[in-house]
Amino acid sequence: MPSDTTETPATAPSQPAKPAQGAPDGGVGQTLRRLSMAREFHLSVIVLIVFLAFWEWGPPLLGIREFIIPRLSNVVTEFFFMLENGRLLHHTWITTYSVLVGFFLGALLGMVIGYLLGMSPMTEIVASPYILALQIAPKVAFAPLLIMWFGYNITPKILVAVLIVFFPILINVLTAVRGVDPAMINLARSFNASRWQIFWKIEFPASMAPLFSGLRIGATLAVIGITVGEFVGGNTGLGYLLIEGEGQANTKAVFVAIILLTLIGIIAYCLVILMERWVLRYMPKRKFGDVGNHP
Amino acid sequence: MARYRLEFKGVSKHFPPMRRSDGEGVLAIDGVDVAIEEGEVVALIGPSGCGKSTLLNLASGLDRPSRGNVFVDGEEVDGPNEHVAFMLQKDLLLPWRTIRKNVEFGQEIRGLDAAERRKRSEHFLAKYHLSDFANRYPHELSGGMRQRAALARTMVMYPDVLLLDEPFSALDAQTKMVLQQDLARTLFEEKKTALLITHDLVEALAMSDRVLVMSRRPGKIIREIVVDAENRQDPMSRRQHPKIGPYIAELMSLLDIGHAEELV
Numbered sequence: 001m002p003s004d005t006t007e008t009p010a011t012a013p014s015q016p017a018k019p020a021q022g023a024p025d026g027g028v029g030q031t032l033r034r035l036s037m038a039r040e041f042h043l044s045v046i047v048l049i050v051f052l053a054f055w056e057w058g059p060p061l062l063g064i065r066e067f068i069i070p071r072l073s074n075v076v077t078e079f080f081f082m083l084e085n086g087r088l089l090h091h092t093w094i095t096t097y098s099v100l101v102g103f104f105l106g107a108l109l110g111m112v113i114g115y116l117l118g119m120s121p122m123t124e125i126v127a128s129p130y131i132l133a134l135q136i137a138p139k140v141a142f143a144p145l146l147i148m149w150f151g152y153n154i155t156p157k158i159l160v161a162v163l164i165v166f167f168p169i170l171i172n173v174l175t176a177v178r179g180v181d182p183a184m185i186n187l188a189r190s191f192n193a194s195r196w197q198i199f200w201k202i203e204f205p206a207s208m209a210p211l212f213s214g215l216r217i218g219a220t221l222a223v224i225g226i227t228v229g230e231f232v233g234g235n236t237g238l239g240y241l242l243i244e245g246e247g248q249a250n251t252k253a254v255f256v257a258i259i260l261l262t263l264i265g266i267i268a269y270c271l272v273i274l275m276e277r278w279v280l281r282y283m284p285k286r287k288f289g290d291v292g293n294h295p
Numbered sequence: 296m297a298r299y300r301l302e303f304k305g306v307s308k309h310f311p312p313m314r315r316s317d318g319e320g321v322l323a324i325d326g327v328d329v330a331i332e333e334g335e336v337v338a339l340i341g342p343s344g345c346g347k348s349t350l351l352n353l354a355s356g357l358d359r360p361s362r363g364n365v366f367v368d369g370e371e372v373d374g375p376n377e378h379v380a381f382m383l384q385k386d387l388l389l390p391w392r393t394i395r396k397n398v399e400f401g402q403e404i405r406g407l408d409a410a411e412r413r414k415r416s417e418h419f420l421a422k423y424h425l426s427d428f429a430n431r432y433p434h435e436l437s438g439g440m441r442q443r444a445a446l447a448r449t450m451v452m453y454p455d456v457l458l459l460d461e462p463f464s465a466l467d468a469q470t471k472m473v474l475q476q477d478l479a480r481t482l483f484e485e486k487k488t489a490l491l492i493t494h495d496l497v498e499a500l501a502m503s504d505r506v507l508v509m510s511r512r513p514g515k516i517i518r519e520i521v522v523d524a525e526n527r528q529d530p531m532s533r534r535q536h537p538k539i540g541p542y543i544a545e546l547m548s549l550l551d552i553g554h555a556e557e558l559v
């Protein structure tokens with residue numbers, strides 16, 4: 001937190017000073033900023049429309065065959081076809097459900113282990129080589145193994161997602177707990193705080209911003225985990241439809257699956273952001289989009 | 296035997312080496328004897344790294360001496376206790392708590408009930424001109440206001456002994472003087488006992504009854520100056536006292552300022 005030491009003499013003594021933030025722009029500045037945000041939103045929409053138009057008419061113009069990049073309208077038609085004949089809704093739901101469960105369990109596991117290791121330096125030292133090894137191991141490579149263990153059902157793909165989601169969250173939580181200013185902890189200790197109070201009132205809230213950065217990454221990784229799980233085994237889910245589409249050289253179906261998987265990822269990501277907005281509402285307002293991490 | 300509010304008796308602190316390359320470790324302070332009476336404000340100055348903050352940690356019970364003993368009200372300090380409170384250069388406000396909740400932090404940890412907490416925090420928020428900002432978050436306040444909130448959080452515990460570690464050194468000059476004035480008046484009116492660590496010689500002389508000078512590491516008390524000037528509750532006017540100039544000259548020569556690199 002930057003220390004803002006500029007308090008003008010006029011506002012310094014007894015009469016309470018104006019709030020430091022947002023003070024100068026009463027009406028005009030606020031309105032201007034809102035206007036420019038609206039303009040940025042309009043630009044985003046225009047970019048989307050141009051993109052979709054290019055997708056519809058670009059490939060034929062450039063002589064790209066339908067087999068390589070199907071036109072937008074054909075993908076849409078395929079979407080409705082699959083909806084009626086291919087149980088698309090069912091597969092989409094299975095994948096969504098797996099993503100949410102895998103993400104939730106992975107996040108929970110990452111948090112629990114992250115906090116435990118964060119609170120006990122000894123355990124971290126003992127466990128760190130194994131954590132590092134597991135972190136380096138390509139988690140999706142476990143998918144076939146998990147299928148051999150648990151069979152062709154929903155469990156192995158959820159476990160792949162758990163494995164892959166777990167690490168960024170663990171690492172972020174651990175780093176955050178480690179990074180708490182020792183002076184802050186001493187302050188609590190000077191009031192005779194118990195270990196539990198130090199965790200609950202300082203370490204845990206201090207870890208919220210990094211935790212949410214981890215959760216954002218985790219939300220996208222969960223989709224990858226589930227997709228790979230569905231590639232490898234089973235006959236349900238969008239990952240399965242994708243492989244099936246590929247087998248039948250049905251590029252349109254592959255596009256439909258990719259788009260829906262992306263949508264699921266976007267929904268998961270937005271859920272995290274909504275939660276983050278609420279939990280971190282004490283943070284200074286950001287003026288940027290939601291792609292970057294917190295400073 | 297006189298009962299002192301805060302007393303260090305033959306206190307030494309040795310930090311053991313963390314790595315082999317650290318050799319013998321660090322002897323931070325070596326045989327410090329200090330006795331502070333009720334209602335007395337004592338300033339402590341000395342070169343950087345001489346062990347001033349270490350001494351303060353020992354007094355607050357956050358750390359234990361390697362040799363010697365620390366007493367508060369004649370009782371040996373063997374851990375944090377409610378008679379002592381400290382305030383540091385950093386405000387240490389929790390960014391996710393409002394100013395009110397920050398002021399209540401210590402009471403919350405000590406388990407006071409919500410109504411009592413609220414009553415006390417209202418009183419101190421008003422006293423430090425923060426009532427209008429009670430529901431704001433720390434990042435919405437200026438540095439001076441944040442430091443006042445830290446002061447409120449410290450005073451709301453009604454400590455007998457205040458340990459102040461460069462409380463104003465991160466502030467700009469004007470804010471600093473206003474806060475010095477506020478604090479000096481509070482200390483005087485409520486007859487608080489305080490140990491004030493500072494690098495600011497004028498602040499030390501303007502706010503205290505005595506100034507103790509520490510040597511370079513290992514820190515020992517090498518000089519004590521009893522500030523023979525009235526008006527401790529009013530540092531602004533005490534700054535202009537004719538005796539302050541000569542004291543400063545004396546302190547500067549003691550601290551070897553002139554060979555400037557030694558006091559960073």
Ligand SMILES: Nc1ncnc2c1ncn2[C@@H]1O[C@H](COP(=O)(O)OP(=O)(O)OP(=O)(O)O)[C@@H](O)[C@H]1O
Nearest residue numbers: 310321323341342343344345346347348349350512
């Ligand atoms: N926890 C610790 N472990 C090891 N050495 C320490 C520890 N705390 C302090 N020291 C050492 O003890 C010495 C005194 O430190 P201290 O913080 O008390 O100095 P100081 O007088 O407060 O300095 P400054 O004026 O810069 O604040 C320093 O050399 C420091 O490196």
Ligand SMILES: [Mg+2]
Nearest residue numbers: 347348349460
């Ligand atoms: Mg210090």
